Amino acid sequence: MTRTRVKSYRHRIGKNQYLVIHIYQLANAHADAGNALASNALNVKILKESKGRRR
Numbered sequence: 817m818t819r820t821r822v823k824s825y826r827h828r829i830g831k832n833q834y835l836v837i838h839i840y841q842l843a844n845a846h847a848d849a850g851n852a853l854a855s856n857a858l859n860v861k862i863l864k865e866s867k868g869r870r871r
Contacts, residue, residue: 819840819841819842820839820840820841820858821839821840821841822837822838822839822840823837823838824836824837824838825838835862837860839858839860841856841858842856843855843856
């Protein structure tokens with residue numbers, strides 16, 4: 817079973833705003849014969865939120 821737990825935090829230091837992402841993920845593999853490879857790779861896409869309609 818593959819589990820992924822993601823937590824994100826926003827920190828503001830002065831005028832700068834930082835996004836911190838903690839990703840906890842584990843992978844396992846099983847094979848009756850031969851080799852098995854468990855991949856712990858992850859794709860992350862960060863999109864900027866639109867501020868809505870400006871007048």
